[in-house]
Amino acid sequence: MNEIVLGDVSITRVMEYFGSVELSPSTFFPDSSDDAWRRNEDWLAPDFWDPAADVCVSAIQTWLLRSAGRTILVDTGVGNHKQRPHAKVWDHLDTDFLGNLSRAGVSPEDVDLVINTHLHNDHVGWNTYLDDGSWVPTFPNATYLMPRRDFEYWDPDNGHVPRRGRGNENVFEDSVAPVRDAGLVELWDDGFDIDGALRLEPTPGHTPGSSIVALESGTDRALFVGDMLHTPLQFLEPEVNSCFCVDPDSRGRRAVASSAGPPTPTRWCSPPIWAATVARNCAATEKGSPSRSGRRSPG
């Protein structure tokens, strides 16, 4: 079980995917230099980069938080059976994510709150599942928190035209609109207090409404950074955007990088926890080691 406790909040990693994203560093991070990857190869490989295949390695996962008596999910991955014609790795994915969630002790009906840090395809997928040909909310008793700026940016009723790429094609229709139509969405603007330990903060860059979740409980602190960082190399070079950044503003990434300090094996843990920085000893996360190969969903 990938679980740690920070203050009064327990944190469990629920994996959906770990492996190649079929993008070379120069494609995924066009602003980065070959030299930067080579200089840092000794710690980027193999968890974040496969130099032999020249592909980036990534984890898609949900953070399960138990805080103030509620069950909370931070980001919901890619989802199953989603049609993603411009995101080949995620097209019609079929994993046992809900089985992994169940093995963490949570059924879909138990979830009180779903947080989508932003509305990219790999952060909203399990918002819905395919039921007899229709996309319906996976977590029927949850409130889904979404940043209003992203919601309005991708809402087709607002005449959305993608600024960069078409990887988010179909996403609003199959993963956002169904929960909106079910009356489960709450939009927020300039920060949102989830409870006494957790707060959503808008963070400039990546997408118009991209956000992070800040945890502060007792003496413990953590940031769930969404896509402010796609690779720990961005700790060293926070001005480097990914090819998925529709907003090139790097202020949010620079703020996260400076608050977390330089990456170390301890801070990033091993295997990579990828989407969070935990500012204390992370040894507990080493208990559950995900597989590096294929489209498996380790539990």
Ligand SMILES: [Zn+2]
């Ligand atoms: Zn993103």
